[in-house]
Amino acid sequence: MAAAAEKRPGMTWDDIERAASAEIDEAARFVRDHIAVDRARKWDRYYGRPLGNEKRGKSQFMSRDVMDSIEAVLPSLVRLFASGDPKIEIDIEGQPDWVGKALMRRIQDDLGDDDTQSLFTLLYQWFKDALVSDTAWVKLLWALDYEMVDHRFGELAAEQVAQLTADPEIEMTGAEVVDGFAGPVWRNVTARIKRVRRDQLSCEALPHWEVIYSKRARSMNDEHGKGHVTEVTLDYLRRIDRASGGDFFTGLDDLPAKPTSGSDLTADSSEKAGYMGLQYDFDTTAEASEGPKARVDLVEWYTRLDTDGDGILEDVIVWQANGKMIRWEINDDGFISMCGLSPILDPYKFNGIAFADLIVEIQNLKTMIIRRLLDNWDYQNSGFWLRKPGSTVDIRALLDHVPGDVVEADFDSIQNVAPQAFHPSNLALLEYFETQKEERRGFTRTNQGMMSDSLNKTASGLAMLQSAGQQRIELAARVMAETGLKDFYRKAVMLYQKHTRKPFAARVRGKEVTVEPSMIQGRVKTRVNMGVEAQAGMVEAQKIERMFAWLAQVNQMMPGLIGPEEVYNLATRYVASMGFRQTEDFISNMDQFMAEIQNRMQMAQQAQQQAAQIEQQKTAGEQQVQLEKIRTNERIRAGDRQQRQQGHQVDLALDVAELKQKDRHKEMDLLMALSRGGAA
Numbered sequence: 001m002a003a004a005a006e007k008r009p010g011m012t013w014d015d016i017e018r019a020a021s022a023e024i025d026e027a028a029r030f031v032r033d034h035i036a037v038d039r040a041r042k043w044d045r046y047y048g049r050p051l052g053n054e055k056r057g058k059s060q061f062m063s064r065d066v067m068d069s070i071e072a073v074l075p076s077l078v079r080l081f082a083s084g085d086p087k088i089e090i091d092i093e094g095q096p097d098w099v100g101k102a103l104m105r106r107i108q109d110d111l112g113d114d115d116t117q118s119l120f121t122l123l124y125q126w127f128k129d130a131l132v133s134d135t136a137w138v139k140l141l142w143a144l145d146y147e148m149v150d151h152r153f154g155e156l157a158a159e160q161v162a163q164l165t166a167d168p169e170i171e172m173t174g175a176e177v178v179d180g181f182a183g184p185v186w187r188n189v190t191a192r193i194k195r196v197r198r199d200q201l202s203c204e205a206l207p208h209w210e211v212i213y214s215k216r217a218r219s220m221n222d223e224h225g226k227g228h229v230t231e232v233t234l235d236y237l238r239r240i241d242r243a244s245g246g247d248f249f250t251g252l253d254d255l256p257a258k259p260t261s262g263s264d265l266t267a268d269s270s271e272k273a274g275y276m277g278l279q280y281d282f283d284t285t286a287e288a289s290e291g292p293k294a295r296v297d298l299v300e301w302y303t304r305l306d307t308d309g310d311g312i313l314e315d316v317i318v319w320q321a322n323g324k325m326i327r328w329e330i331n332d333d334g335f336i337s338m339c340g341l342s343p344i345l346d347p348y349k350f351n352g353i354a355f356a357d358l359i360v361e362i363q364n365l366k367t368m369i370i371r372r373l374l375d376n377w378d379y380q381n382s383g384f385w386l387r388k389p390g391s392t393v394d395i396r397a398l399l400d401h402v403p404g405d406v407v408e409a410d411f412d413s414i415q416n417v418a419p420q421a422f423h424p425s426n427l428a429l430l431e432y433f434e435t436q437k438e439e440r441r442g443f444t445r446t447n448q449g450m451m452s453d454s455l456n457k458t459a460s461g462l463a464m465l466q467s468a469g470q471q472r473i474e475l476a477a478r479v480m481a482e483t484g485l486k487d488f489y490r491k492a493v494m495l496y497q498k499h500t501r502k503p504f505a506a507r508v509r510g511k512e513v514t515v516e517p518s519m520i521q522g523r524v525k526t527r528v529n530m531g532v533e534a535q536a537g538m539v540e541a542q543k544i545e546r547m548f549a550w551l552a553q554v555n556q557m558m559p560g561l562i563g564p565e566e567v568y569n570l571a572t573r574y575v576a577s578m579g580f581r582q583t584e585d586f587i588s589n590m591d592q593f594m595a596e597i598q599n600r601m602q603m604a605q606q607a608q609q610q611a612a613q614i615e616q617q618k619t620a621g622e623q624q625v626q627l628e629k630i631r632t633n634e635r636i637r638a639g640d641r642q643q644r645q646q647g648h649q650v651d652l653a654l655d656v657a658e659l660k661q662k663d664r665h666k667e668m669d670l671l672m673a674l675s676r677g678g679a680a
Helices: 013-047 065-082 097-110 119-133 158-166 234-243 264-276 355-382 395-399 425-441 459-469 471-499 535-557 564-577 590-679
Strands: 088-092 136-156 170-180 183-206 211-213 226-233 295-305 314-321 324-330 338-341 384-387 414-417 504-508 511-515 524-528
Touching (some): 013 119, 013 226, 013 314, 013 324, 065 119, 065 355, 065 471, 088 097, 088 471, 097 183, 097 471, 097 504, 097 511, 119 136, 119 355, 119 471, 136 158, 136 234, 158 183, 183 471, 226 234, 234 295, 535 564, 564 590
Antiparallel strands (some): 088 524, 136 183, 136 338, 226 295, 295 314, 314 324, 384 414
């Protein structure tokens, strides 16, 4: 077994400074020589600047196809990511899903809570730079700024003074101690309190000329060097130093003067000048060279060095100001604060491909053809003249004449020559280039509703044409989400994990929730919640809709043909055909689905049993009511019979009484008759 290699001595401050400076210079030269020129050319086409081959007296028309294409595509991308629900979802391993949603809400609030930063503006600049430059960057950081405030407390007890002295953000500056009834009392207590002015996530869009990287780099988070070069003030560095406790940077008071020329890092100035369209002045003598407003070239460089000599490379961050290293540290988290995105990926390369690359060639061709057509039109109206040498011709009057002027000349000494008119096929060539531009950018006049002469007049046909035309834009949006935006939100969460010290509240699903700092610790997962709506997927979705409708009809005639599992498979396939990979965002998983089905079946059975019981009770009640009705009717009929019998008895008694009365009358009449007869 071979002996272990002897450990080498670690790198000193000077060793790290030399190694980092060499990498920074190499990266700056690579970007300047191989990347900056091509980017400047695309921005020149975007702004419609001259091609450089213009001639005096001829047309200098410039087409603006690159600008038109970028501005046509940009609204779709910004609307997709800057409005509605976030297209990126956050999950913290081991925590419920609402924690990630609350954290996403906090990120959006922090990036849009004041006038200093706006998530909409950030995405607009980021996307637009990427569409033109091929790759664009943003930088995430934690903004911490405070001020020291003098405060007088008056009279305090011993326990309160102990609390003040134990607080690291309070410095007592004066007090008077006197004897009180219950012990010593502090009077006229004065202190300096650290008042936090800003303690939140911050983000800024990086101009493309401020990012440098090694030619070996393939992605933002790989092991090869990359960094941010920018011009700041000495005040900016001192504020960072103060927010970190006063010992973050080293040697800020004796920085070398800012280089004015001859440095690779100043090469970005020429690209900046080209972008701004200004003549950049390298002479900085008019600017303040000392004091807080002194200008400093700051480089934040991420690389890997064997700092401890164990043969293993460590992730390192180096800060360099005006060519002098002012700090280095081990990057324990492997965290690179920059995020980059491209609309079109170029495999195995750090830079992608810009939308502008698809249009620049078309714009140049259209520009040259239209220039020739305008020159021809001008010649058709003005022509040019042939003059016999030595003849008498008033050339000035000939060239500067207006209608009605007199030009003195020998009639046979001059001759007007008019070129042939351009052929109408040239206009068809321009239309061909316009069509090629639309096909390359994926955003046609059909998408904009401007094709009045379209052969397809049906709503569904136009929808299919627009969907097909949107494929390139949607693919670019998905690429930008998978590359830059996922990395952006993942690093934002990492900053919250590192700097959040207090709970925060957020509104999730209509409820107020409180997130503790311990709840956001853990592995961060980000995923894209969007799809590429290709026409093939739309056709497949329509087929699934028709199939589901047909199966439902058949299942009504022959129950049992499709069950819960088949319905679940159809639903997941339908969502996937629409381009969404995370089907669980819209449909529960199979176990939950089956459990819900069983729960609903049990509830349905219970409902049926309850309905049957209710029906039985209702039937029994109705029968009881019917029986009571019968009994009541019987009672009524029995009462009626009794009343009739009683009436018959009364009638009979009356009849008997009447007969008896009649008999008494007859007896009386007979007695009276007998009495009258005896008297006679």
